[in-house]
Amino acid sequence: MTTPLLPSVMASCLTSEQLLRHLYLNLRDYAILTVDPQGLITSWNLGAELIFGYAPDDIIGQHVACLFTREDRDQGVPWQELRSAREWHRAADYRWHVRRGGALFWADGVTTVMPDADGGGEPAGYLKILRDVTTSKRAQDEIRRLATIDVLTGLANRAAFDARRAELISFAERGNQLLLLLLIDLDRFKQVNDELGHQAGDLLLQLVAQRMRSVCRESDFVARLGGDEFALMHLHAPSPASGGVLAEKLLAELARPFQIADHAVQISASIGIAVCPLDANLPESLLRKADLALYHAKQSGRNCYHFYTAELDRIAHRKNADHTEMRQLMHGHRCALAYQPIVDANSNTIAMEALLRLPGHLGQQPVEYAVGLAAEMGLLPQLGCWVTRQAFAQLRQWMDQGVHDLRVCVNTCAKELLDDSYLDQLDSALAEYGLRAGDIEIELTERDAIALEQNGSKIVDQLHARGFRLSLDDFGTGYSSLSYLRTLPVTTIKLDKSFLRDVPDNADANAVVRTVILLASELRLSVIAEGVESTAQADFLSDAGCGVFQGFLYARPLSAADATAWLQQRAV
Structure with missing residues:
Protein backbone atom coordinates (compact mmCIF):
# COMPACT_ATOMS: atom_id res chain seq x y z
CA MET A 1 0.00 0.00 0.00
CA THR A 2 1.48 3.35 -1.00
CA THR A 3 1.44 6.16 1.55
CA PRO A 4 0.32 9.47 -0.04
CA LEU A 5 2.73 12.42 0.18
CA LEU A 6 1.86 15.03 2.73
CA PRO A 7 0.71 18.37 1.30
CA SER A 8 3.75 20.17 2.75
CA VAL A 9 6.15 17.72 1.02
CA MET A 10 4.32 18.02 -2.28
CA ALA A 11 4.50 21.78 -2.08
CA SER A 12 8.27 21.64 -1.57
CA CYS A 13 8.97 19.45 -4.60
CA LEU A 14 10.99 21.22 -7.28
CA THR A 15 10.63 20.89 -10.99
CA SER A 16 13.63 19.61 -12.92
CA GLU A 17 14.29 23.10 -14.20
CA GLN A 18 14.16 24.53 -10.67
CA LEU A 19 16.49 21.78 -9.35
CA LEU A 20 19.01 22.41 -12.13
CA ARG A 21 18.92 26.12 -11.44
CA HIS A 22 19.46 25.46 -7.74
CA LEU A 23 22.53 23.30 -8.46
CA TYR A 24 24.06 25.84 -10.79
CA LEU A 25 23.52 28.74 -8.43
CA ASN A 26 24.37 27.13 -5.07
CA LEU A 27 26.56 23.99 -5.40
CA ARG A 28 30.04 25.18 -4.47
CA ASP A 29 32.15 21.97 -4.07
CA TYR A 30 31.54 20.56 -7.55
CA ALA A 31 32.23 22.14 -10.91
CA ILE A 32 29.33 21.47 -13.29
CA LEU A 33 29.60 22.51 -16.91
CA THR A 34 28.15 21.54 -20.25
CA VAL A 35 29.75 21.61 -23.67
CA ASP A 36 28.29 21.31 -27.14
CA PRO A 37 29.16 18.49 -29.58
CA GLN A 38 32.24 20.47 -30.75
CA GLY A 39 33.51 20.86 -27.18
CA LEU A 40 32.59 24.53 -26.64
CA ILE A 41 31.45 25.37 -23.11
CA THR A 42 27.75 26.24 -22.95
CA SER A 43 27.03 26.54 -19.20
CA TRP A 44 29.06 27.14 -16.02
CA ASN A 45 27.92 26.72 -12.40
CA LEU A 46 29.06 28.49 -9.22
CA GLY A 47 31.30 25.57 -8.24
CA ALA A 48 33.11 25.76 -11.61
CA GLU A 49 33.60 29.49 -11.10
CA LEU A 50 35.11 28.94 -7.65
CA ILE A 51 37.32 25.98 -8.63
CA PHE A 52 38.62 27.23 -11.98
CA GLY A 53 38.50 30.97 -11.28
CA TYR A 54 36.60 31.92 -14.44
CA ALA A 55 33.35 33.89 -14.40
CA PRO A 56 30.67 32.51 -16.75
CA ASP A 57 31.04 35.46 -19.16
CA ASP A 58 34.81 34.73 -19.43
CA ILE A 59 34.58 31.01 -20.17
CA ILE A 60 31.30 30.28 -21.98
CA GLY A 61 32.06 29.84 -25.64
CA GLN A 62 35.65 28.73 -25.01
CA HIS A 63 36.73 25.18 -25.89
CA VAL A 64 36.87 22.83 -22.91
CA ALA A 65 40.48 22.03 -23.84
CA CYS A 66 41.57 25.29 -22.20
CA LEU A 67 40.92 23.65 -18.83
CA PHE A 68 43.50 20.88 -19.50
CA THR A 69 47.29 21.03 -19.16
CA ARG A 70 49.47 21.73 -22.18
CA GLU A 71 50.79 18.15 -22.10
CA ASP A 72 47.25 16.74 -22.17
CA ARG A 73 46.24 19.09 -25.02
CA ASP A 74 49.33 18.07 -27.02
CA GLN A 75 48.35 14.43 -26.57
CA GLY A 76 44.69 15.07 -27.55
CA VAL A 77 43.27 14.11 -24.16
CA PRO A 78 40.30 16.60 -24.21
CA TRP A 79 39.00 15.30 -27.56
CA GLN A 80 39.65 11.68 -26.58
CA GLU A 81 37.55 12.21 -23.46
CA LEU A 82 34.58 13.44 -25.50
CA ARG A 83 34.92 10.52 -27.93
CA SER A 84 34.99 8.05 -25.05
CA ALA A 85 31.88 9.62 -23.52
CA ARG A 86 30.05 9.39 -26.88
CA GLU A 87 31.07 5.75 -27.43
CA TRP A 88 30.67 4.48 -23.86
CA HIS A 89 28.25 7.10 -22.49
CA ARG A 90 30.76 7.91 -19.77
CA ALA A 91 34.42 8.95 -19.47
CA ALA A 92 36.35 9.13 -16.18
CA ASP A 93 38.37 12.25 -15.48
CA TYR A 94 41.24 11.89 -12.96
CA ARG A 95 44.12 14.18 -13.85
CA TRP A 96 45.68 17.61 -13.50
CA HIS A 97 43.60 20.59 -14.67
CA VAL A 98 44.49 24.28 -15.03
CA ARG A 99 42.99 27.19 -13.09
CA ARG A 100 42.79 30.71 -14.43
CA GLY A 101 46.32 32.08 -14.10
CA GLY A 102 47.98 28.72 -14.81
CA ALA A 103 47.92 27.05 -11.36
CA LEU A 104 47.40 23.30 -11.46
CA PHE A 105 45.00 21.24 -9.36
CA TRP A 106 44.08 17.56 -9.39
CA ALA A 107 40.50 16.81 -10.41
CA ASP A 108 38.33 13.76 -9.98
CA GLY A 109 35.26 13.75 -12.21
CA VAL A 110 33.21 12.24 -15.00
CA THR A 111 31.94 13.31 -18.43
CA THR A 112 28.62 11.94 -19.66
CA VAL A 113 26.75 12.36 -22.91
CA MET A 114 23.54 14.47 -23.17
CA PRO A 115 21.20 12.81 -25.70
CA ASP A 116 19.47 14.77 -28.41
CA ALA A 117 15.92 15.77 -27.46
CA ASP A 118 14.65 14.23 -30.72
CA GLY A 119 16.30 10.91 -29.87
CA GLY A 120 18.71 11.08 -32.80
CA GLY A 121 22.06 9.37 -32.88
CA GLU A 122 24.21 12.46 -32.31
CA PRO A 123 24.47 13.85 -28.74
CA ALA A 124 23.19 17.29 -27.91
CA GLY A 125 26.35 17.88 -25.86
CA TYR A 126 28.23 16.66 -22.81
CA LEU A 127 27.89 17.15 -19.05
CA LYS A 128 31.14 17.34 -17.07
CA ILE A 129 31.12 17.19 -13.27
CA LEU A 130 34.38 17.29 -11.25
CA ARG A 131 35.79 18.29 -7.90
CA ASP A 132 39.16 19.52 -6.62
CA VAL A 133 40.93 16.63 -4.81
CA THR A 134 44.45 18.13 -4.82
CA THR A 135 44.87 17.86 -1.05
CA SER A 136 43.89 14.20 -0.86
CA LYS A 137 45.89 13.41 -4.03
CA ARG A 138 49.04 14.94 -2.59
CA ALA A 139 48.47 13.10 0.67
CA GLN A 140 48.16 9.83 -1.27
CA ASP A 141 51.29 10.66 -3.25
CA GLU A 142 53.18 11.34 -0.04
CA ILE A 143 52.02 8.03 1.41
CA ARG A 144 53.22 6.25 -1.73
CA ARG A 145 56.50 8.14 -1.62
CA LEU A 146 57.07 7.26 2.03
CA ALA A 147 56.25 3.63 1.22
CA THR A 148 59.21 3.55 -1.17
CA THR A 309 82.03 -16.74 -8.88
CA ALA A 310 80.89 -20.27 -9.59
CA GLU A 311 83.24 -21.45 -6.85
CA LEU A 312 81.36 -19.32 -4.32
CA ASP A 313 78.14 -20.92 -5.49
CA ARG A 314 79.63 -24.37 -5.01
CA ILE A 315 80.72 -23.42 -1.50
CA ALA A 316 77.24 -22.09 -0.74
CA HIS A 317 75.59 -25.32 -1.89
CA ARG A 318 78.07 -27.28 0.20
CA LYS A 319 77.32 -25.04 3.18
CA ASN A 320 73.57 -25.64 2.77
CA ALA A 321 74.20 -29.39 2.69
CA ASP A 322 76.37 -29.09 5.79
CA HIS A 323 73.60 -27.18 7.58
CA THR A 324 71.21 -30.03 6.83
CA GLU A 325 73.74 -32.62 7.98
CA MET A 326 74.41 -30.73 11.22
CA ARG A 327 70.68 -30.54 12.02
CA GLN A 328 70.33 -34.27 11.40
CA LEU A 329 73.33 -35.07 13.60
CA MET A 330 72.02 -32.93 16.44
CA HIS A 331 68.48 -34.29 16.12
CA GLY A 332 69.63 -37.90 15.95
CA HIS A 333 72.25 -37.54 18.73
CA ARG A 334 74.89 -38.94 16.40
CA CYS A 335 77.77 -36.79 17.67
CA ALA A 336 80.44 -38.46 19.81
CA LEU A 337 83.36 -37.57 22.04
CA ALA A 338 86.90 -38.89 21.87
CA TYR A 339 89.37 -38.48 24.72
CA GLN A 340 93.10 -37.77 24.46
CA PRO A 341 95.23 -38.38 27.56
CA ILE A 342 97.40 -35.68 29.12
CA VAL A 343 100.30 -37.19 31.07
CA ASP A 344 102.99 -35.92 33.39
CA ALA A 345 106.73 -36.62 33.27
CA ASN A 346 106.19 -39.92 35.08
CA SER A 347 103.61 -41.00 32.46
CA ASN A 348 100.77 -40.66 34.96
CA THR A 349 97.49 -39.66 33.32
CA ILE A 350 96.35 -36.44 34.96
CA ALA A 351 93.62 -35.38 32.53
CA MET A 352 91.54 -36.38 29.54
CA GLU A 353 90.70 -33.80 26.90
CA ALA A 354 87.22 -34.27 25.45
CA LEU A 355 87.24 -33.85 21.66
CA LEU A 356 84.15 -33.56 19.48
CA ARG A 357 83.86 -36.14 16.72
CA LEU A 358 81.25 -36.15 13.93
CA PRO A 359 80.44 -38.78 11.29
CA GLY A 360 80.01 -38.23 7.55
CA HIS A 361 81.27 -35.24 5.58
CA LEU A 362 81.44 -32.99 8.65
CA GLY A 363 83.67 -35.50 10.35
CA GLN A 364 86.23 -35.02 7.56
CA GLN A 365 86.46 -31.28 8.23
CA PRO A 366 88.41 -29.54 11.02
CA VAL A 367 86.32 -29.49 14.18
CA GLU A 368 86.51 -25.67 14.13
CA TYR A 369 84.41 -25.75 10.95
CA ALA A 370 81.64 -27.74 12.63
CA VAL A 371 81.68 -25.42 15.65
CA GLY A 372 81.46 -22.38 13.37
CA LEU A 373 78.61 -24.03 11.49
CA ALA A 374 76.71 -24.64 14.72
CA ALA A 375 77.25 -20.99 15.68
CA GLU A 376 75.84 -19.80 12.33
CA MET A 377 72.75 -21.96 12.84
CA GLY A 378 72.17 -20.89 16.44
CA LEU A 379 72.90 -24.44 17.64
CA LEU A 380 76.15 -23.72 19.48
CA PRO A 381 74.62 -23.50 22.98
CA GLN A 382 72.83 -26.81 22.38
CA LEU A 383 76.00 -28.47 21.04
CA GLY A 384 78.15 -27.08 23.86
CA CYS A 385 75.68 -28.27 26.48
CA TRP A 386 75.69 -31.77 24.97
CA VAL A 387 79.53 -31.93 24.97
CA THR A 388 79.66 -30.73 28.59
CA ARG A 389 77.14 -33.25 29.87
CA GLN A 390 78.73 -36.13 27.95
CA ALA A 391 82.19 -35.29 29.29
CA PHE A 392 80.92 -34.84 32.86
CA ALA A 393 79.02 -38.12 32.72
CA GLN A 394 82.13 -39.93 31.48
CA LEU A 395 84.28 -38.45 34.26
CA ARG A 396 81.69 -39.56 36.81
CA GLN A 397 81.82 -43.08 35.35
CA TRP A 398 85.63 -43.18 35.58
CA MET A 399 85.51 -42.00 39.18
CA ASP A 400 82.96 -44.68 40.04
CA GLN A 401 85.34 -47.24 38.48
CA GLY A 402 88.08 -46.16 40.90
CA VAL A 403 90.01 -43.68 38.76
CA HIS A 404 91.07 -40.80 40.99
CA ASP A 405 93.06 -37.56 40.60
CA LEU A 406 91.78 -37.16 37.05
CA ARG A 407 90.18 -34.13 35.50
CA VAL A 408 88.41 -33.70 32.20
CA CYS A 409 89.20 -30.83 29.82
CA VAL A 410 86.35 -29.31 27.81
CA ASN A 411 86.92 -26.94 24.90
CA THR A 412 84.79 -23.84 24.50
CA CYS A 413 84.79 -20.61 22.50
CA ALA A 414 83.82 -16.96 22.93
CA LYS A 415 80.41 -17.32 21.29
CA GLU A 416 79.49 -20.18 23.61
CA LEU A 417 80.78 -18.37 26.70
CA LEU A 418 78.74 -15.28 25.84
CA ASP A 419 75.50 -17.28 25.92
CA ASP A 420 73.46 -16.28 28.98
CA SER A 421 72.73 -19.90 29.91
CA TYR A 422 76.36 -21.11 29.90
CA LEU A 423 77.08 -20.83 33.63
CA ASP A 424 73.69 -22.26 34.59
CA GLN A 425 74.16 -25.35 32.43
CA LEU A 426 77.66 -25.88 33.93
CA ASP A 427 76.29 -25.66 37.47
CA SER A 428 73.42 -28.00 36.58
CA ALA A 429 75.76 -30.60 35.10
CA LEU A 430 78.12 -30.45 38.11
CA ALA A 431 75.20 -31.04 40.46
CA GLU A 432 73.72 -33.87 38.38
CA TYR A 433 76.98 -35.85 38.21
CA GLY A 434 78.29 -34.99 41.66
CA LEU A 435 81.44 -33.23 40.46
CA ARG A 436 83.43 -30.27 41.78
CA ALA A 437 84.40 -27.29 39.63
CA GLY A 438 88.04 -28.21 40.26
CA ASP A 439 87.48 -31.52 38.44
CA ILE A 440 86.89 -29.58 35.22
CA GLU A 441 89.33 -27.64 33.07
CA ILE A 442 87.81 -25.16 30.61
CA GLU A 443 89.97 -24.65 27.53
CA LEU A 444 89.66 -21.60 25.30
CA THR A 445 92.02 -20.24 22.69
CA GLU A 446 93.85 -16.98 23.29
CA ARG A 447 91.94 -15.44 20.38
CA ASP A 448 88.66 -16.24 22.13
CA ALA A 449 90.00 -14.92 25.43
CA ILE A 450 90.97 -11.66 23.75
CA ALA A 451 87.55 -11.44 22.05
CA LEU A 452 85.85 -11.82 25.45
CA GLU A 453 88.08 -9.15 26.95
CA GLN A 454 87.33 -6.72 24.15
CA ASN A 455 83.62 -7.48 24.48
CA GLY A 456 83.73 -6.51 28.13
CA SER A 457 82.63 -9.96 29.29
CA LYS A 458 83.49 -11.07 32.84
CA ILE A 459 82.73 -14.73 32.17
CA VAL A 460 86.37 -15.87 32.53
CA ASP A 461 86.62 -14.19 35.96
CA GLN A 462 83.29 -15.77 36.96
CA LEU A 463 84.53 -19.24 35.98
CA HIS A 464 87.72 -18.68 37.95
CA ALA A 465 85.74 -17.51 40.99
CA ARG A 466 83.62 -20.68 40.83
CA GLY A 467 86.78 -22.81 41.03
CA PHE A 468 87.08 -24.08 37.45
CA ARG A 469 90.55 -24.62 36.07
CA LEU A 470 91.22 -22.47 33.03
CA SER A 471 93.76 -23.13 30.29
CA LEU A 472 94.77 -21.09 27.27
CA ASP A 473 94.77 -23.42 24.26
CA ASP A 474 96.92 -23.04 21.12
CA PHE A 475 99.16 -20.58 22.97
CA GLY A 476 101.41 -18.57 20.68
CA THR A 477 99.11 -18.56 17.64
CA GLY A 478 97.25 -15.35 18.55
CA TYR A 479 98.36 -11.79 18.05
CA SER A 480 98.69 -10.25 21.51
CA SER A 481 99.01 -13.13 23.93
CA LEU A 482 101.75 -11.71 26.15
CA SER A 483 99.81 -8.56 27.02
CA TYR A 484 96.84 -10.64 28.20
CA LEU A 485 98.73 -13.27 30.19
CA ARG A 486 99.15 -10.85 33.10
CA THR A 487 95.42 -10.24 33.52
CA LEU A 488 93.66 -13.43 32.40
CA PRO A 489 92.93 -15.71 35.40
CA VAL A 490 94.23 -18.84 33.66
CA THR A 491 96.18 -21.56 35.44
CA THR A 492 97.67 -23.31 32.40
CA ILE A 493 98.89 -22.53 28.92
CA LYS A 494 98.97 -25.20 26.22
CA LEU A 495 102.03 -24.74 24.02
CA ASP A 496 100.82 -25.09 20.44
CA LYS A 497 102.22 -28.04 18.50
CA SER A 498 103.61 -25.69 15.83
CA PHE A 499 106.37 -24.72 18.30
CA LEU A 500 107.64 -28.32 18.39
CA ARG A 501 107.95 -28.75 14.63
CA ASP A 502 111.79 -28.54 14.56
CA VAL A 503 112.48 -29.38 18.22
CA PRO A 504 115.06 -30.49 19.27
CA ASP A 505 117.07 -30.27 16.04
CA ASN A 506 116.78 -26.51 15.46
CA ALA A 507 118.53 -24.15 17.88
CA ASP A 508 116.17 -21.25 17.19
CA ALA A 509 113.08 -23.41 17.73
CA ASN A 510 114.59 -24.70 20.95
CA ALA A 511 115.25 -21.14 22.14
CA VAL A 512 111.66 -20.07 21.54
CA VAL A 513 110.25 -23.06 23.46
CA ARG A 514 112.62 -22.47 26.41
CA THR A 515 111.60 -18.80 26.50
CA VAL A 516 107.87 -19.58 26.58
CA ILE A 517 108.33 -22.18 29.34
CA LEU A 518 110.44 -19.73 31.36
CA LEU A 519 107.87 -16.96 30.89
CA ALA A 520 105.08 -19.27 32.10
CA SER A 521 107.14 -20.26 35.12
CA GLU A 522 107.73 -16.61 36.04
CA LEU A 523 103.97 -16.01 35.79
CA ARG A 524 103.27 -19.08 37.95
CA LEU A 525 101.50 -20.89 35.10
CA SER A 526 101.62 -24.57 34.24
CA VAL A 527 102.62 -25.57 30.69
CA ILE A 528 101.18 -28.46 28.69
CA ALA A 529 103.06 -29.23 25.49
CA GLU A 530 100.72 -30.27 22.68
CA GLY A 531 101.68 -32.41 19.70
CA VAL A 532 104.52 -34.35 21.33
CA GLU A 533 105.40 -37.10 18.86
CA SER A 534 108.91 -38.29 19.76
CA THR A 535 110.90 -39.24 22.82
CA ALA A 536 113.52 -36.67 21.84
CA GLN A 537 110.91 -33.90 22.02
CA ALA A 538 109.67 -35.14 25.41
CA ASP A 539 113.22 -35.26 26.80
CA PHE A 540 113.98 -31.74 25.56
CA LEU A 541 110.76 -30.39 27.08
CA SER A 542 111.48 -32.05 30.42
CA ASP A 543 114.96 -30.53 30.50
CA ALA A 544 113.46 -27.12 29.64
CA GLY A 545 111.08 -27.30 32.62
CA CYS A 546 107.85 -28.54 31.01
CA GLY A 547 106.55 -31.65 32.70
CA VAL A 548 103.12 -32.24 31.15
CA PHE A 549 102.60 -33.65 27.66
CA GLN A 550 99.90 -34.48 25.16
CA GLY A 551 100.43 -36.06 21.77
CA PHE A 552 100.71 -39.14 19.61
CA LEU A 553 103.81 -40.32 21.51
CA TYR A 554 101.45 -41.24 24.35
CA ALA A 555 98.10 -41.81 22.70
CA ARG A 556 95.91 -40.68 19.87
CA PRO A 557 92.35 -39.55 20.67
CA LEU A 558 90.47 -42.59 21.99
CA SER A 559 86.85 -43.61 22.03
CA ALA A 560 85.19 -43.64 25.45
CA ALA A 561 85.62 -47.43 25.70
CA ASP A 562 89.28 -47.33 24.62
CA ALA A 563 89.97 -44.40 26.97
CA THR A 564 88.52 -46.44 29.83
CA ALA A 565 90.77 -49.39 28.93
CA TRP A 566 93.77 -47.02 28.76
CA LEU A 567 93.07 -45.69 32.26
CA GLN A 568 92.53 -49.17 33.71
CA GLN A 569 95.76 -50.41 32.17
CA ARG A 570 97.70 -47.47 33.64
CA ALA A 571 96.19 -48.10 37.06
CA VAL A 572 97.58 -51.65 37.18
Missing part, protein backbone atom coordinates in the same frame (compact mmCIF):
# COMPACT_ATOMS: atom_id res chain seq x y z
CA ILE A 149 61.65 5.88 0.61
CA ASP A 150 63.94 5.17 3.53
CA VAL A 151 62.94 8.06 5.79
CA LEU A 152 66.30 8.25 7.58
CA THR A 153 68.58 8.53 4.54
CA GLY A 154 66.23 9.64 1.77
CA LEU A 155 67.34 6.69 -0.38
CA ALA A 156 64.99 4.11 -1.80
CA ASN A 157 63.88 1.47 0.69
CA ARG A 158 63.81 -2.33 0.44
CA ALA A 159 60.36 -2.46 -1.19
CA ALA A 160 61.39 0.01 -3.89
CA PHE A 161 64.66 -1.87 -4.40
CA ASP A 162 62.85 -5.16 -4.95
CA ALA A 163 60.49 -3.61 -7.50
CA ARG A 164 63.20 -1.67 -9.31
CA ARG A 165 65.54 -4.68 -9.42
CA ALA A 166 63.01 -6.65 -11.44
CA GLU A 167 62.46 -3.69 -13.79
CA LEU A 168 66.17 -3.10 -14.41
CA ILE A 169 66.88 -6.79 -15.02
CA SER A 170 64.10 -6.84 -17.62
CA PHE A 171 65.45 -3.64 -19.18
CA ALA A 172 69.01 -5.02 -19.26
CA GLU A 173 67.84 -8.17 -21.03
CA ARG A 174 65.82 -6.28 -23.64
CA GLY A 175 68.67 -3.89 -24.37
CA ASN A 176 71.44 -6.52 -24.15
CA GLN A 177 73.05 -4.47 -21.37
CA LEU A 178 75.05 -5.39 -18.27
CA LEU A 179 73.48 -4.66 -14.88
CA LEU A 180 75.76 -4.64 -11.85
CA LEU A 181 74.31 -5.25 -8.40
CA LEU A 182 76.52 -4.17 -5.50
CA LEU A 183 75.58 -5.03 -1.92
CA ILE A 184 77.41 -2.82 0.58
CA ASP A 185 77.67 -3.64 4.28
CA LEU A 186 79.31 -1.21 6.72
CA ASP A 187 82.13 -2.54 8.91
CA ARG A 188 82.27 -1.52 12.58
CA PHE A 189 78.91 0.26 12.47
CA LYS A 190 77.70 -1.55 15.62
CA GLN A 191 80.76 -0.22 17.44
CA VAL A 192 79.71 3.35 16.59
CA ASN A 193 76.20 2.69 17.90
CA ASP A 194 77.52 1.13 21.09
CA GLU A 195 80.12 3.81 21.82
CA LEU A 196 78.42 7.00 20.60
CA GLY A 197 74.73 6.10 20.73
CA HIS A 198 71.99 5.48 18.18
CA GLN A 199 71.64 9.16 17.31
CA ALA A 200 75.27 9.19 16.16
CA GLY A 201 74.63 5.96 14.28
CA ASP A 202 71.67 7.51 12.46
CA LEU A 203 73.76 10.56 11.48
CA LEU A 204 76.50 8.26 10.23
CA LEU A 205 74.01 6.42 7.99
CA GLN A 206 72.84 9.74 6.55
CA LEU A 207 76.42 10.81 5.79
CA VAL A 208 77.16 7.41 4.24
CA ALA A 209 74.13 7.81 1.95
CA GLN A 210 75.38 11.24 0.85
CA ARG A 211 78.86 9.93 0.04
CA MET A 212 77.49 6.98 -1.88
CA ARG A 213 75.35 9.34 -3.93
CA SER A 214 78.38 11.52 -4.66
CA VAL A 215 80.25 8.55 -6.17
CA CYS A 216 77.37 7.18 -8.24
CA ARG A 217 75.94 8.35 -11.54
CA GLU A 218 72.59 10.10 -11.57
CA SER A 219 71.07 7.05 -13.26
CA ASP A 220 72.32 4.60 -10.62
CA PHE A 221 69.71 3.26 -8.23
CA VAL A 222 70.82 3.38 -4.57
CA ALA A 223 68.79 1.91 -1.71
CA ARG A 224 69.11 1.25 1.98
CA LEU A 225 67.96 -2.30 2.61
CA GLY A 226 67.92 -2.01 6.37
CA GLY A 227 70.35 -1.54 9.25
CA ASP A 228 73.77 -0.78 7.80
CA GLU A 229 73.24 -2.60 4.50
CA PHE A 230 72.90 -0.74 1.20
CA ALA A 231 72.45 -1.74 -2.43
CA LEU A 232 73.46 -0.10 -5.70
CA MET A 233 72.30 -1.04 -9.20
CA HIS A 234 74.47 0.18 -12.06
CA LEU A 235 72.98 -0.17 -15.55
CA HIS A 236 74.78 0.21 -18.91
CA ALA A 237 78.08 -0.97 -17.42
CA PRO A 238 80.73 -1.24 -20.17
CA SER A 239 82.15 -4.42 -18.60
CA PRO A 240 81.95 -6.44 -15.37
CA ALA A 241 85.31 -4.94 -14.36
CA SER A 242 83.67 -1.52 -14.03
CA GLY A 243 81.97 -2.91 -10.94
CA GLY A 244 85.39 -3.22 -9.33
CA VAL A 245 86.24 0.37 -10.26
CA LEU A 246 83.00 1.59 -8.69
CA ALA A 247 83.56 -0.57 -5.60
CA GLU A 248 87.05 0.86 -5.11
CA LYS A 249 85.65 4.40 -5.28
CA LEU A 250 83.02 3.51 -2.70
CA LEU A 251 85.56 1.88 -0.38
CA ALA A 252 87.87 4.90 -0.61
CA GLU A 253 85.02 7.34 0.03
CA LEU A 254 83.65 5.41 3.00
CA ALA A 255 87.11 4.93 4.52
CA ARG A 256 87.55 8.71 4.95
CA PRO A 257 86.76 9.80 8.53
CA PHE A 258 83.21 10.98 9.28
CA GLN A 259 82.80 13.93 11.63
CA ILE A 260 80.10 13.02 14.17
CA ALA A 261 79.81 15.85 16.74
CA ASP A 262 83.29 16.02 18.28
CA HIS A 263 84.35 12.59 17.04
CA ALA A 264 86.19 11.61 13.89
CA VAL A 265 84.60 8.24 13.16
CA GLN A 266 86.48 5.73 11.02
CA ILE A 267 84.62 2.87 9.36
CA SER A 268 85.01 0.75 6.24
CA ALA A 269 82.77 -1.39 4.06
CA SER A 270 82.49 -4.84 2.51
CA ILE A 271 81.01 -5.12 -0.99
CA GLY A 272 79.63 -8.07 -2.95
CA ILE A 273 79.08 -7.79 -6.71
CA ALA A 274 76.91 -9.87 -9.06
CA VAL A 275 76.48 -9.24 -12.79
CA CYS A 276 73.30 -9.68 -14.83
CA PRO A 277 72.99 -11.63 -17.09
CA LEU A 278 76.42 -13.30 -16.65
CA ASP A 279 75.76 -14.52 -13.10
CA ALA A 280 71.95 -14.56 -13.08
CA ASN A 281 68.97 -13.11 -14.91
CA LEU A 282 66.31 -13.56 -12.23
CA PRO A 283 65.84 -10.96 -9.47
CA GLU A 284 66.13 -13.29 -6.47
CA SER A 285 68.99 -15.27 -7.97
CA LEU A 286 70.99 -12.10 -8.69
CA LEU A 287 70.44 -10.89 -5.14
CA ARG A 288 71.47 -14.23 -3.66
CA LYS A 289 74.68 -14.29 -5.64
CA ALA A 290 75.57 -10.72 -4.70
CA ASP A 291 74.95 -11.72 -1.07
CA LEU A 292 77.31 -14.69 -1.45
CA ALA A 293 79.98 -12.37 -2.80
CA LEU A 294 79.38 -9.98 0.12
CA TYR A 295 79.74 -12.82 2.62
CA HIS A 296 83.05 -13.79 1.02
CA ALA A 297 84.27 -10.18 1.23
CA LYS A 298 83.49 -10.17 4.95
CA GLN A 299 85.26 -13.48 5.45
CA SER A 300 88.27 -12.12 3.55
CA GLY A 301 88.95 -9.48 6.17
CA ARG A 302 86.42 -6.75 5.30
CA ASN A 303 87.22 -3.36 3.73
CA CYS A 304 87.25 -5.07 0.34
CA TYR A 305 84.98 -6.18 -2.49
CA HIS A 306 84.43 -9.54 -4.11
CA PHE A 307 82.70 -10.66 -7.31
CA TYR A 308 80.41 -13.66 -7.36
